[in-house]
Amino acid sequence: MFKLIKTEDKARRGEFETPHGTIQSPFFMNVGTAAAIKGGISSPMLEGLKCQVELCNTYHLHLRPGDDVVYKMGGLHKFMNWHKPILTDSGGFQVFSLAKLRKIKEEGVYFNSHIDGRRIFMGPEESMQIQSHLASTIAMAFDECVENPSPYDYVKNSIDRTTRWLIRCKAEMERLNSLEATINRRQMLFGINQGGTYDDLRIRHMKDIKELDLDGYAVGGLAVGEPTEVMYHILDVLTDHMPVNKPRYLMGVGTPSNIIEGVARGIDMFDCVMPSRNARHATVFTWDGVTHLTNLCYQLDDKPLDEHCDCPTCRNFSRAYIRHLFKSGEQLAGRLAVQHNLYFYNTLMEKIRENLDKGTFSEFRAEYSERLSQKV
């Protein structure tokens, strides 16, 4: 149940009630693809980083350890010892990212495991069954994420198939939620809007899936190769057609600026690998912009990563020390940087919410939107 508390122009401040607790929106979901945040962050540590929701991946967990294993272990919450909301991605994106190995048909997608190469099939029903086994709070629909740019006719056919898949997802989810043996019988289902970079297809697809009255709606297929301006334009024309009383999720986005701009266009939920992946590659976010920690200028720098940050990393360690850890290949380097970046992202969302509460989001946006993505 999503409650809209306040708006400022198109930006929305809300509360999202789930069986695993209430989420304050807008919010960022911390990506733990294989039931783990990469970089060595355990669930109790994640609690200390202001994380509200963790995201896990259907495709990866299906392959390893197997969703049957997670089911027998009592579901993802118990398995990971994370008791706040979890969103599972459907595996649809892997159809796109593992494109070399796939074959898309009406019934679903055939592709090869990246682990052992074996041929596997996933369709809407399979994705829902796996996500039901994982027992996440929110399940995502099984969609096709087309690359940008793609030919108009291809995208047109693709969104119609994605709609047909969504109808099957909904039916299968209702069936699974009615079963006694299901761990989370109140699992929610989000639909995913596609349509490439074509305004009319985006809007048409949104109208089609809106009729299914799902628990939330996501915008997929953005930040996959198109210029940032194109992504903003799609959001500009699309969010007016999204349900007002349902959470809106911009999938896989993005930089701190992208998130601020997304909120400004009416988005409530985000997820991205950027804070964790960049951290593992020694790039950290600060309130003054982005910086690369292995740069020589930090060799003798006694300051924390960010002087305004009170994350566990910044409270304890200097840039010089963390730079040394990176140069030495120590695993601790990645962990300290990931802790900082996730805390930064979650704090960014907190500040966005505070500014929405105060009615000062537009000022916040003007001050930070560009600044946070510049290089220090």
Added chain:
RNA sequence: GUGGGUAUAGCGUAGCUGGUUAACGCGUCAGUUUGUGGCACUGAAGACCAAGGGUUCGAAUCCCUUUACCCACC
């Protein structure tokens, strides 16, 4: 002391039947990273080839001397 061997970027090496801007790995420096298969990827700087002399149109490559180090034997 005698015989043999090696000296090429910060380090470890390739090139050594002589022929345009001396190659590779590591390291260094910088950049990339958007619903995470990949501990990742891209690029740059850096050596007048131990020193000196000689042969040759031309030498890191062939010859001589010196120096340093390595191995074996006294």
